[in-house]
Amino acid sequence: MVSMKKVNNLKHGYTNQTTKIGKAAEKTYNGPGSANRWATEVALLTYLNGKLPVPNLINANIHGGIQTAWINGHHAQDLLQSDQGEVVMAILGDLLRQLQQISTEELVGKIPGNGNCLVHGDFGPQNLILFQKSFQPAALLDWEWAHLGSPVEDLAWVEWIMRMHHQNQLKYITVFFDHYGDLPAWSLRQEAMILQCKRHLEFAHLEGRRKNIQIWQNRMVMTRRFKRL
16 A cells, blocks of 8 residues: 555646655646646557566556666756756757657657647756666656657757756856767757747646746746857
């Protein structure tokens, strides 16, 4: 029984609640469109198993959420804030390039979107676990916002995350770009950032949370003011 196991609510979650129960992680989906986001994540964890480092799905429908195998490792966001910024950004560049090479034919009709590339939807250090000793990717988390779209989307979002939340490590963005490969023009990257901010703003409106609405309105203004690095 769950009550006989150690239960810990985990940090780094923003929209949903993730809890460690024994040797498993249980994720409960909150907010508008939770059923659709659950279905998307289940589809991706199933399809990507063996193709990318993703959590092993134990139970696809438990208490309205999912249960995955617990992964011991370093949260990339924590490492980024220490002295491992260059390592984290190199890994993110390699991993995104690998992600975008995944065939999407079998995903058509199973996840949203009509583009030719698998888009994670919230790619970055905030959703990556690295193995404790090797610092290699152990799991890319939170696939609920995944869709078929454009390669520039995830790339631009990593740059946005670094500009907005990790300015002291922004110097390593060139490492990320180098490991990724061909870099889309700044105008395309900024356009993708603005579009993602609009999506977050729309979600905040659906939630009806005035504070979040104001946050994303402000971030939209800031993003429009970004200049090419």
